[in-house]
Amino acid sequence: MSRENVKPMTMDQGSDLIDAAVTKLKRILEGKPEPASESHEYVRNYTAVYNMCTQKPPDDLSQQLYDKYGGIFEDYDKHTVLPSIMEKHDEYMLRELSRMWDIHKDMVRWLSRFFFYLDRYFITRRSLPSLTEVGMTCFRDHVYNNVHFNVKQVIIALIHKEREGQQIDSALLKNILDLFVQNGMGSMERYEDDFEMFFLQETAFYYSRRSSSWILEDSCPEYMIKSEEALKKEKERVTHYLHSTTEPKLVEIVQTHLLVLVAKPLLEKESSGISALLRDDKMDDLSRMYRLYHAIPKGLEPVAEAFRLHVTSEGNALIKQAEDAATSGSVEEQVLVRKIIDLHDKYMAYVTDCFQNHTLFHKALKEAFEIFCNKKVTGSSSAELLATYTFNKNPLSLSLERNLSPQFPDQNLSQGRRFCFVFISRSLIEGVPARSCCCLF
Secondary structure (H helix, E strand, C coil): CCHHHCCCCCHHHHHHHHHHHHHHHHHHHCCCCCCCCCHHHHHHHHHHHHHHHHCCCCCCCHHHHHHHHHHHHHHHHHHHHHHHHHCCCHHHHHHHHHHHHHHHHHHHHHHHHHCHHHHHHHHHHHCCCCHHHHHHHHHHHHHHHHHHHHHHHHHHHHHHHHHCCCCCCHHHHHHHHHHHHHCCCCCCHHHHHHHHHHHHHHHHHHHHHHHHHHHHHCCHHHHHHHHHHHHHHHHHHHHHCCCHHHHHHHHHHHHHHHHHCCHHHHHCCCCCCHHHHHHCCCHHHHHHHHHHHHCCCCCHHHHHHHHHHHHHHHHHHHHHHHHHHHHCCCCCHHHHHHHHHHHHHHHHHHHHHCCCCCHHHHHHHHHHHHHHHCCEECCEEHHHHHHHHHHCCCCCCCCCHHHHHHHCCCCCCCHHHHHHHHHHHHHHCCCCCHHHHHCCC
């Protein structure tokens, strides 16, 4: 029989076939007892849609089928998916949402195949939303928009538990947060506005409380260890379930509350701050301090300033000792010079080993020595004593480095000793003021 003699299929006839196929698909996806679909059933359903779309006007039912497709998802999401989620609470709600989200996506995939002919011709010609877009929009409008607030609260509560040391289902959180992203329909707006903004606010509150507690309870090294571990854990959360775009925002918040806002009291802790670490030669702790603050824009500035103040204090103490000795008439200039050189070598080692030769710490060391090397002891500055000490060994020699090198065989001259040569060559030979020489230290 030719197609011209075949009676057109009505919408009611086609709907009966489609409804039966959709009901069977729902039961299979929901895990209910249902015989597996046969290949001939798929062919029958596809053929019914094809015929209904290719019938000549006024029997072309493409628009009605398109509307029916959207209606299938609207009905399922409003009357099955949403109530199933809303009756659950806490983590059980997340699990049900995850389960129904997976079912919904599978339904979109299968029904898009049944209605494929609509996507290929009718939707393209009319510039309508695709079948996939229609299915996802239904979920967003009838499910996501009604549950995202409560879901966000549960997620943040679970993350809080994890921060406090409890185990949580990271895979579940990842699936739910992927749902936030996908319901943005190609945009990060839903994830950022419905979850991330609140999560970052809670993160700031959490680490503000932690910081206030730790700064009172812990030593500087203990505080830094906790801070380093916290940063590590937050980065792991990004890897496990947060979106990658959250990481820089999250890290900045943690750094701000754990390191930036408490930098002064942390560095100045009386028995464990940077001065105590330098005094007790705590290389590992100083290196950790550098790592933590180096990762923050301008974060090293307060560390370098604290370093400068400490070195200045140490240098001033040497000068004070020399002044006291001068008062009693027992000052030994060579001893003072040796101590100043040793002091510079000591702190240059910290600059090199702990502070990675960073320019801020070279500058801090230079400025510290500039301050106390220009103070007077027995009528001369420490810088002049350094120069005189070296020059007196061979006042006619311009090969100044050889004056001290025999005292330190097979070693490169330290920065401190090189300063002596710079001072002599520029101060005594060229007449440059002591302050200018110290700037080269």
